[in-house]
Amino acid sequence: MxxxxxxxxxxxxxxxGPVGPSYYCHCSICRKVSGAGFTAxxxxxxxxxxxxxxxxxxxxxxxxxxxxxxxCSKCGTPIRVTQGSEMRLRMGTIDRGEPAAPxxxxxxxxxxxxxxxTDNLPAHEAGVQA
Numbered sequence: 001m002x003x004x005x006x007x008x009x010x011x012x013x014x015x016x017g018p019v020g021p022s023y024y025c026h027c028s029i030c031r032k033v034s035g036a037g038f039t040a041x042x043x044x045x046x047x048x049x050x051x052x053x054x055x056x057x058x059x060x061x062x063x064x065x066x067x068x069x070x071x072c073s074k075c076g077t078p079i080r081v082t083q084g085s086e087m088r089l090r091m092g093t094i095d096r097g098e099p100a101a102p103x104x105x106x107x108x109x110x111x112x113x114x115x116x117x118t119d120n121l122p123a124h125e126a127g128v129q130a
Contacts, residue, residue, distance in 0.1 A: 002097030017048030026111035037115035
């Protein structure tokens with residue numbers, strides 16, 4: 001079981017099922033959301049995720065028709081992205097439990113020119129099905 005929280009500790013969550021593949025995303029949207037060169041994301045099944053406190057402080061930014069970027073409205077920490085029945089967890093919010101380390105880089109075709117990939121993980125120009 002994994003648990004996690006936002007920076008201020010207001011929003012907390014638990015994951016009761018297995019965590020799927022994880023990856024580093026270098027797309028321009030993830031850079032904007034994180035303020036960094038990439039994000040680390042893990043695939044989680046929506047039924048396996050539950051907020052345990054602070055759900056009223058979770059706000060979302062709707063992108064397009066069905067992509068919700070959810071964050072803590074007190075401290076701004078990005079928590080997860082939901083799209084239909086899929087969910088991607090921001091791995092930096094995990095407090096307890098250890099999912100597998102990211103196994104690939106995606107959207108490296110649009111990574112920042114100052115960002116260097118220094119590991120030997122597979123690097124995909126665009127997204128892939130995780």
